[in-house]
Amino acid sequence: QVQLVESGGGLVQPGGSLRLSCAVSGSISSILIMGWYRQAPGKQRELVARISRGGGSTNYTDSVKGRFTISRDNAKNTMYLQMNSLKPEDTAVYYCNAASLTLAYWGQGTQVTVSS
Numbered sequence: 323q324v325q326l327v328e329s330g331g332g333l334v335q336p337g338g339s340l341r342l343s344c345a346v347s348g349s350i351s352s353i354l355i356m357g358w359y360r361q362a363p364g365k366q367r368e369l370v371a372r373i374s375r376g377g378g379s380t381n382y383t384d385s386v387k388g389r390f391t392i393s394r395d396n397a398k399n400t401m402y403l404q405m406n407s408l409k410p411e412d413t414a415v416y417y418c419n420a421a422s423l424t425l426a427y428w429g430q431g432t433q434v435t436v437s438s
Contacts, residue, residue, distance in 0.1 A: 324348040324427040326418045331432030334408055338436070342403040344418030344429060350399055352422040358392060358403045360414035360434075367417070371403065385411075408436045 330342040342358065357372030371382045371392040380392050389408075394401040401418065413436050418429035 324350065324353060324420050324422075324425075326420055326427055326429035328416065328418045328429040328432040331416060331434045333435045333437065335438050336408060336410060336436055338408050339404070339406045340408065340434060342405070342416055342418075342432060342434075344401040344403075346399045346401065346420060349422075352425075353420045354423065355421050356394060356401050357419045357421075358401075359417045359419055360412075361417070361431075362411075362414040365414075370416070372419075373401065405434070408434075410436045412436050 325347045327345045328342060330340060334340050354375055355372055358370040359367050360370050361367040369383055370386055371390055373380045373392045373394055377394050382390060389406050391404040414434060415431040416434050417431045420427045
């Protein structure tokens with residue numbers, strides 16, 4: 323089993339920045355890839371960014387490219403999402419995800435609200 327706990331969400335003005343963290347515990351060695359997803363009200367959950375086990379490979383959805391940066395510190399068992407130049411359309415609940423060969427795990431989510 324893997325446990326994921328997100329933190330760092332909140333209210334920020336357009337153009338501002340936030341950094342989300344995802345603390346990982348449990349069967350960490352089984353995790354192959356990790357990612358951040360988000361779900362806005364009335365919309366489906368979507369992939370925001372994902373990162374490989376060693377951190378050498380990353381992917382982003384087009385709408386956040388150049389503004390968001392995903393990273394992971396395996397020594398601290400933590401994944402991050404640095405979000406800059408935030409827009410109102412980034413408002414959503416952000417979820418941490420970890421995937422092994424056979425299972426996917428989710429955190430409880432953290433709310434990000436971008437509003438003036």
